[in-house]
Amino acid sequence: MCGPMAIPIAAAAMTVAGSVAGMVGKSKVQDARNAAVSAENARQRGIEAQSAGLFNDTLAKGDRATQDKNVAMAADKRFQADQGRLTAAPQFTVPTGQAPGEIGSAFARALRGALNRNIDRADRTAKVNAYGDANAGLGTDLLRSGQWQTIFGNRAVNSANLLPLELDSANNAGDTWSGIGQLLGGAGRAIGSFGGGGMGGGGSSFFPGFAAEHTR
Amino acid sequence: MCFSGGGDNGAAESRQLEEARNARINEGMGQIDKTYSGFNDDYYNLFEKQSYDMARPDLAHQYRDATDNATYGLARSGLARSSAAAHLFGQLSERAGQADLKARDDARALASERRQQVEQSRNTMVSQLNATANPQAVAQSSIAQSKALTAPPVYSPVTGAFADFSNLFADAMVNRRSGAPGWWQWPTTSASGSSGRGSIQEIR
Numbered sequence: 001m002c003g004p005m006a007i008p009i010a011a012a013a014m015t016v017a018g019s020v021a022g023m024v025g026k027s028k029v030q031d032a033r034n035a036a037v038s039a040e041n042a043r044q045r046g047i048e049a050q051s052a053g054l055f056n057d058t059l060a061k062g063d064r065a066t067q068d069k070n071v072a073m074a075a076d077k078r079f080q081a082d083q084g085r086l087t088a089a090p091q092f093t094v095p096t097g098q099a100p101g102e103i104g105s106a107f108a109r110a111l112r113g114a115l116n117r118n119i120d121r122a123d124r125t126a127k128v129n130a131y132g133d134a135n136a137g138l139g140t141d142l143l144r145s146g147q148w149q150t151i152f153g154n155r156a157v158n159s160a161n162l163l164p165l166e167l168d169s170a171n172n173a174g175d176t177w178s179g180i181g182q183l184l185g186g187a188g189r190a191i192g193s194f195g196g197g198g199m200g201g202g203g204s205s206f207f208p209g210f211a212a213e214h215t216r
Numbered sequence: 217m218c219f220s221g222g223g224d225n226g227a228a229e230s231r232q233l234e235e236a237r238n239a240r241i242n243e244g245m246g247q248i249d250k251t252y253s254g255f256n257d258d259y260y261n262l263f264e265k266q267s268y269d270m271a272r273p274d275l276a277h278q279y280r281d282a283t284d285n286a287t288y289g290l291a292r293s294g295l296a297r298s299s300a301a302a303h304l305f306g307q308l309s310e311r312a313g314q315a316d317l318k319a320r321d322d323a324r325a326l327a328s329e330r331r332q333q334v335e336q337s338r339n340t341m342v343s344q345l346n347a348t349a350n351p352q353a354v355a356q357s358s359i360a361q362s363k364a365l366t367a368p369p370v371y372s373p374v375t376g377a378f379a380d381f382s383n384l385f386a387d388a389m390v391n392r393r394s395g396a397p398g399w400w401q402w403p404t405t406s407a408s409g410s411s412g413r414g415s416i417q418e419i420r
Contacts, residue, residue: 082320086313106299110306118313125317129324136328140335147342151245154346155238162230169227 011192018185025174025181032173036166043159051152058145067134074137075130082122086115237349244351248341251358255334260327268323274374275319279312282378308381315377337361 060066286304290296341358348354 078324082317085316085320106302107305110302111309114306114310114313117310118317121314122317125321129321132328136331140331143335143339147339148245150342150346151241158234158237162227162234165225165227165230169225172225 007191007194011188011190013188014184014191015188018181018183018188020181021177021184022181025177025179028174028177029171032170033167036163036170040159040163040166044156047152047156047159051149051156054145054148054152058141061141062138067138070134070137071130073130074133075126078126078130078133079123082126083119086118086122240349240351241345244345244349244354245342247351247355248338248345248358251341251355251362252334252338254362255331260331263330264323264327267326268320271319271322271374275312275315275377278374278377279308279315282308282311282381286381304381308378311378311381315374319374334362 283305286301286308287296290298290301290304295301338358341354341361344357345351345354
């Protein structure tokens with residue numbers, strides 16, 4: 001049944017199969033490496049998107065229009081509180097008792113003038129101090145934003161640092177196919193050597209004892 | 217020769233550890249937010265009010281003393297019902313308002329300082345979390361920090377808000393007894409803080 005060409009053909013087939021398996025193994029390695037790189041790129045893009053979103057939100061709070069609005073709100077809050085307190089403060093009123101009308105009027109004018117000046121003072125003070133209020137609010141936002149940006153930065157670096165390890169691991173992804181390829185290739189060469197030695201009587205380097213015994 | 221394929225060099229485990237670390241940091245940030253959530257606008261408004269309330273009795277007391285002194289002094293001078301009295305009380309009232317505004321601004325500054333302390337404390341917690349990625353330890357630490365931050369501020373009593381008015385009246389009395397010219401002249405304080413002199417117009 002087995003003709004004289006059977007062994008060389010089998011050897012050639014195994015060698016070819018071994019080569020194919022080796023190519024499949026290399027392809028598996030490349031796929032695994034590509035997958036590792038793609039996954040890392042996706043992670044980096046995700047971190048970058050989170051970071052950029054937070055940055056843009058924080059940046060938007062720092063523009064002139066927003067700051068002006070915050071200052072105006074803070075000034076109004078301060079002024080409303082101060083004006084209400086000054087107007088309602090009973091401890092700062094002066095009893096005029098049974099003073100004649102003219103004196104009573106003089107007292108009233110003096111107190112009203114004092115109140116108006118203080119309200120004006122409160123208004124002007126509130127407008128200036130409101131900048132501090134707005135800055136404090138922005139400072140808190142920046143600080144908290146910075147905390148998260150630090151976290152995002154650490155994540156990006158830590159994740160990127162794992163990529164070489166993952167690429168190294170990906171190099172083993174084709175081990176099964178490569179192993180089969182090496183086995184088939186080796187077997188093909190061995191059979192080829194054996195077949196070649198038997199026909200030619202020149203001996204084989206692969207199975208020297210076996211070849212020597214069968215060629216005597 | 218190993219044919220198992222995809223032999224792991226620890227990469228998968230390292231990735232899992234990193235993702236777990238990220239999850240712990242997220243959890244820790246949530247715990248920090250929760251721990252510090254009590255330090256909100258209500259907290260700082262209350263803090264500001266309490267700081268201001270500490271100053272109010274001192275201010276009110278000094279104002280009463282100043283108005284009493286002014287009333288007695290004017291009565292002794294026979295000027296209780298005069299434009300000078302009205303002017304003086306107007307000045308006292310304005311000074312009282314100024315002192316009140318300052319007390320309120322001081323209270324705001326204290327509240328702002330407290331806000332900064334809280335943020336610094338929170339920032340320390342976040343740094344610790346980044347370094348350790350241990351939310352439990354950071355949570356315990358942040359609770360301790362937040363408790364420490366509930367300590368009241370150091371109270372600086374308001375003193376001498378009307379001191380110059382008292383001195384002014386004492387000087388005026390001495391000058392009157394000695395017959396020195398100008399005893400009837402009171403210093404005036406404008407809204408901008410500059411001083412001037414005004415004369416008395418008696419109204420009888």
